[in-house]
Amino acid sequence: MHIDSIEKLSQWQTECRAKQTAQKRKVLVCLGPGCLAGGSDEILEEFKRIIAEKKLADITVDSIKKTGCHGFCARGPLVVIEPEGIFYSKVKKANVAEIIETTLEKGELVEKLLYKDPESDKKYTDYKEIPFYARQKRISLRNVGQIDPDEIEEYVARGGYAALAKVLAEMKPQEVIDEVSQSGLRGRGGGGFPTGRKWATCAKVEADIRYVLCNGDEGDPGAFMDRCIMEGDPHSVLEGMIICAYAVGSREGYVYVREEYPLAVINMQKAIDAAHEHGLLGENIMGTGFSYDIKVSRGGGAFVCGESSALMRSVGGEIGEPRAKYVRSVVKGLHDQPTVLNNVETYATVPVIMEKGADWFKKIGTPKSPGTKAFSLAGKVCNTGLIEVPMGISLRDIIYDIGGGIPDGREFKAVQTGGPSGGCLPADKLDLPVDFDSLTEAGSMMGSGGMIVMDDRTCAVDVARYFLNFLVEESCGKCVPCREGLYQLHHLCVKICEGKASEDDLALMERLSKVIQTASLCGLGQSGPNPFVSTVRYFRDEYLAHIKDKKCPAGVCRELITYTINDKCTGCLACIKVCPVDAITGEKKKLHVIDQDACTRCGSCYAVCNFDAVDIV
Amino acid sequence: MVHITINGKVVKATEGEMLLTVIKREGIDIPALCHHEAIEPTGNCRLCMVEITRAEWEGWKKHVTSCLYPVEDGLIVNTHTPEVIEIRKTILDLQLANCPNSEVIQKMAEEYGIYKTSYETVPEGDNCIMCYACTRICEVLGKSAISAVMRGHKKVIAPPFGEEPPDCIGCLACAQICPTNVIPWTDKDGTRTIWNKKFDLITCKECGKTIITKDFADYLMEQRDIPKEYFELCDDCKRMQTARKMGEIVTRAQEATL
Amino acid sequence: MTQQDMTKLGDIFDHYPADSGSLIGVLQDIQREFHYLPREAMAKTAEVLGVPLSKVYSVATFYNAFSLTPRGDTIIRVCKGTACHIKGADLLLDQLESGLGIKPGETTADLKYTLEVVNCVGACAMAPVMIVNNKYYGNVACNRALKLVKKD
């Protein structure tokens, strides 16, 4: 249906809803990155195949839906049966026939696939009651995992594009900006800059051309919220962008998507095409005379392109080198025109604010950081996955209540937030409220929302070394403090990991970090030393253990540990097979021995041993 | 016209000009390696950083690269605070580790009291400080024969594929503008070699002195409409030719009056 | 390049306006088509878009997405995101490096396998993650890595 008036949209919405309710039963198969890695694409095909064969009364092949990430990746692949919301986890292709037979035909539960809480042993049918989901509040992820991203009608049925219709019909551009400012929405990309103020500045600059861009270059390792939104609910991003374009007076824009997210590129493009087709994008949107168009720009795989000026140069076909921003990009950005750049999650939140109002939004979260924030919970935590929580929730609530604590009975050591630009927070910060300002104050940052939990088998120095190595590789190489400074900082960190550093080296690193922070050209360099600065702030003892005692307490740094085999060894040959340098000798059912000269301390033997027979000293 | 305060002294400046220009005009010596008037500032070397503040900032300060910062009325600038000096020292220290053999860097570092780098010398370091002066000047010239290749610490300035740059015309602008003189070139037997590409030099029809490369002359003829015959003689011989021509006029004039 | 390759290249150019803004998009399409950026293709890109060759080369070497050398039939990408790192991505790499006899970024002499390290593929919940020709594998135990690769 081509929407050529505001009224027509509500008519279409009614139709879409009717279509949805007509489908009595629906099977939602999660095709998020986690479930996909578990083979959920094959599960989807299997459902379609069997359903097509069986010809059941209340379910057709059309009711087998693929969705974006449902969130509970640790339990993937996930299958949800609607309308009951029956939640099957760790589904295998072989289970599909059983699910169809038991649940879809007989209306009974497949008990073994239900989620069982490891602590209480309680089994859950409806996923909304599972602790992992119960504590969450989903705004930006409202549709992710619930709809087929390829079906614009499903988005519309759930209220999609109604906010845009309301904005175009009832609000002046300034009123939109005021509403966003009122809501207190802050940029979800990391810095937490007030979105309303950004839009207001852009709108005020005198110019004929303005751009509204979306930053989908989620380069932070350990973050995948934006990926899941772009893959699972692309229309929410488009709707947010169109509202922004209307507010600031822009006619064209780009979504910059990482090339590493091929499905996000495809789904965004499909959504743009669908929105075009229905008159929701392009010339004369909903017959209101307002026009705005969006193109997909694929990133080339460079972390620095998450930086606004680098991103804009990349959109312009150049290498992603930032430029000094004494004139801000909101005034002089893409092609030197005023440009609004927000990230995926920010745009996905905007339609909800427009629909429900700033006051509603402000009631969620904290006064200074209203609303919710999506996080990707990963690392040494039981319930890895995609979550969205109200701001102000404590780290403890996230890691223990939602995340289910640390696996294998190990101890929590630190949580890394904010990606390479952020920092590590130790156990005594677990009760810190999660909001923009508290995290920054504690020496980390919100960042885009990666949250990586570390246990006592994670070495703080190794983590710093890891991030510094990442940044050395990802530095664009333009300015000296970042290119040479981070290189030297990484080099010194490696020295510590190898037990070759002195306390003077540590002092030099601290001095150097300060200069890199003040003298670098862009945010990448300015925040580059953070992984070191935050770990040395909270785990100085661990640094000193590497330096003075030449020991890695966590047993990670290869140069400072040795692996030995104790008498629990059953002689199963597993370690011998896995050792990449053939350093282990022994016969079946006899104690194995590691040749210390040949051993590279990779830890493969430790990882494969099922009998706790490998010791780290 | 705007007024700014540099190191306590109020000076006048033109709106829109860069802070570094004003600082230099005031005779204040601050180092800058990547700065050159013929190219747009990019802020690569970070040496020209200064501290800025304003009365209404209530003590809040920030550090900016003066080559890129447009002056504005009421700006208060300090060029030699302990923090600024620490920045310059650290940068020169890092550069010294990267370019241990560059006399230019050694001299600058010594001026800031650094005689030996605190860091480990970069194994693959050459004397290139990655200031992009060469690539920028080549772009201004309209050729862009060379560019920054790779990224991060692996970044080098190189022609495409590390081979003879097809767009190079052998004008030497890159080598001449390089602050650390790391772009090698030779003129030998009527041939110029730069970026491993060989160029024929035009030689003076009279004395045989070499002038510029044929490719550069062709480019000037095409782009700037300079007649071909202007490039046939060297400057010495052209002056002699001028003298002779003037002499002819004088002689003719004298003969006419006689 | 063969005549057929040139036709493919022409098709790619047809999708874009002939200006410098199209550079990255064009190179991505070439990379997708040929699995690397052949030299002739880069030269042709410079010519068609009116961009200096040095700029094409600069962009081609700046972004991770581009490869300047031919890659193997099977492309193995090991994720080195933070979550994968702390969950032992290095072990996977050790296994693959010794098993295939190549380092990350290299291709086996028989052009069968290319081993790559990627920063983060956004499947952190399933760390450590390995991608073999676009098929994702999660929670990969180090002794399974090589088997999964050879299976394909």
Place this chain on the structure above:
Amino acid sequence: MKYQFEVIPSKCIGCRTCELACAFAHAKNQKPGKSRIYPLAYAPDKYVPVACLQCDDAACVKSCMFNALRRNEETGAVELDKERCVKCGACVAACPFGCALVDDVHDEIVKCDLCGGSPACAAFCPTKALVYKKV
């Protein structure tokens, strides 16, 4: 243009005072620079001082790719902005009169700048073969 530089060859005796004056007027760090003016013999014992003619449509200005040569509207001289010059030598090659030169001592390109409005050569010329006057 308010001033003009006039050369009267008949008065020139080839004494090279102008050359010296020019070199010292453009001295840097106590080292004299390369002279921008040369009295040259066009016939036995007949001399003419050759210096930049400050051409209206100057080849040097056109040849400079970096906009380092610009006319000073006050003095009428085409001046070289040393801060913009990269010493590529295009102007040296392009000037048809050979009046843009390479100064090896100071490692720079030089040309007559009319000493900012009071040329030293004219001031020191003993025979007044060089006159800088109002028009």
